[in-house]
Amino acid sequence: METRDRIHIDGEWVEPHGEERLELVDPRTGEVHATVRLADATDVDRAVAGARRVADHGPAWPVAARVAALRALHDRISERADLFADTMSAEMGSPAAFARQVQVGMPLATLATTADVLEGYAFDEPLGDSTIAREPIGVVAAITPWNFPLHQALAKVGAALAAGCPVVLKPAETTPLTAYLLVEAARDAGVPAGWLQLLPGRGSVLGSALAQHPDVDMVSFTGSTAVGRSIQRDAAGTIKRVALELGGKSPSVLLDDLDDEAFARAVRTSVGFGLMNTGQTCAAWTRLVVPEERYDDAVALASETARAFVPGENLGPLASEVQWDRVAGHLARAVEEGAEVVHGDPAPARPERGFHLGPVVLGRVTPEMAIGREEVFGPVVAIQTHGGDDDAVRLANATDYGLSAGVFGADPDRAFAVARRIRSGTVHVNGINGNKLAPFGGYKQSGLGREYGRFGLEEFLEIKSIQPPPRG
Template structure:
């Protein structure tokens, strides 16, 4: 699965350096393939191509941009099986989940932006002013490894719909699936230079994009620490930044809620993608009246997760992305000062696997309840009443997502008080057209739907 070139200016071009990055299969610890290790010179070439293409793409009518995105969706949908398989290999997502989420979700997002761009463009009048929206310019998109195509499409599709051109740097841990998007762009006839792909490390390629004078906006998804560094680099040249960062989401189970449904759904949410999900409900807050039952059930549910080969239909929990991530998660588990209530689950001897861990009686101020672990680890915390639940839920430097279970009006009231960018009430489904983003250190800006489109636009007032 080796790829040896970059996609720049509508062509496959040789990298400036002969150095490569090995892509490791986390389930086998074997080298899956290699990609080029980009340099600042490669970024310069990609930014120049994006800049050259910008004026033509920006002035293309939005409906025509929508037609290009529609063709891109068709070309990418034809690669759905390859997408799921590639993500299964380079990330370790179980195949069934990879098909539904790692392939299905980005296709849904792309479909949404194609439709949005094809719709009517409104330019409201305010007194003697006409308010228009224009593309922000050249966008540097830096994406993470946990949802490697979805996070790419969430940025690229919105930016292209808005009339921006893009320089994309996918994670060096899971870069291969981004090449499938570039292949689809060629087939769909995306104009030269509108989408450019450069692989490499964050400290080299990511830093070059974030600090590049030719990049008008940086859109980043990843850790809060890296997001802070990118924001500093962009601030030095007053460039726009959108950041989707960490999370430590609370799943609140109120008195009188359907405890069985709330716990089963909550454990599944916390362990989705082996817990490598920024929105994961990693804190389960339960009213004391149902606490003991919830703890027992959560342990049973976790114990039923089969850990192993992502391509085995019985597998529900694949490996973590890397040895470093596995060791980091195991460190949290070993240091935990709480009661482990999940049974021992066998894991393969080879691969970066971690057995699911559920802890009860967790101190809300402890490391376990405060740090984003990014692995299959769940903390259960009791509360006394709704006010207490809200205080615990908001006791976090993050504010990305959450859940509430209970009588609908009461659950809605609690959801409104949670300082977080999204809340699911009684199992409400994820909506790829709704705004996605966080409060506090979970980020700045929003992705998805019309709100995501607006992130890549400037607002102009024309007086007449």
């Protein structure tokens, strides 16, 4: 059993002030696989003070050195890819192949893009007779979730370091081991002391303390909308910048001009994305919006696609017992409110071992049903029907969220026009595009700010206008 009993401050592994120890449960088995000693609010003060010293008094970290460190970090993670993948499988249940290809591969691609963007980025630019300077915002608190432990951490840490900001990283309390590996890789990559602090612990304790801390200049948070609201309230007292990447109830809209082959491909792509990572993906397309006349075809194709996801094989467990109960509760309410069960068990029995739950496809879902509006974060796809482009857009937008969406149509111009009308931070047209230069973030209650590429770098920069004296 692995034990971690140190936190990382000022480039050193030190004993935390907090005394609480947390047992980490492997969701594949339901058994304890590690213990971690948690940081407390006193440790927040220590970590922020270390980052503050770097931000205010430390030597400048040249851009070229930052680029080199990010590229070295990429290499160190690549060399340990199997260790990272195995750790994330134990922490949150990702099947081995998915952990290696996506849970490790995706953050590596994001980090490589960040280094490329930084290398060619102009921090100063002329505007008329003035100079517009983009400068590091200061100390960043990065609070990350459990569903993509490495990717969500690197999307924040990589961009913040690229901008020249020291980071205090607070990983999800149930998946801290990946963060330990990340910090070890960063040390080996030459990230200087004080630039990356690590605080494992409870969000209710550390998240609030970081958001309220007067020496934290920015909070970048990924997680639930409810917690995002709390972070925003806590940060309001010091008027600090807050970037929030929150929940989603993302639609995939299929237009009525698709032929049979394209329609089948669109359904399979959409359901596959909805079930990816056991549905524990904020951007997952969990609503399939199809023409009314193609409902039966959609049901058959969606059920066929879902059958290919086998718990314990290519479908991992839900990440925790709490998450299993939450998803089961959503299913029970969906049936009670009139959703049609077209595939799977809407009243699953708790497994004897681990937190596995098979995929469920629900039909005849309406926006009035909770399952049509609320994020489930489990392997559940809801099918809705539309009566044309206007109705499809209405359904796509009938949620408080706006993180991701898909549109499939035979006429690219028509599909693009529908995509324009969907209130979402990302809309994929006729497939899934993994462009890491493109920004990622939400409309409405899906959040504030953007990640990835130039947009993600600029999230951590302040803009200063330097004006020359007036002429004459």
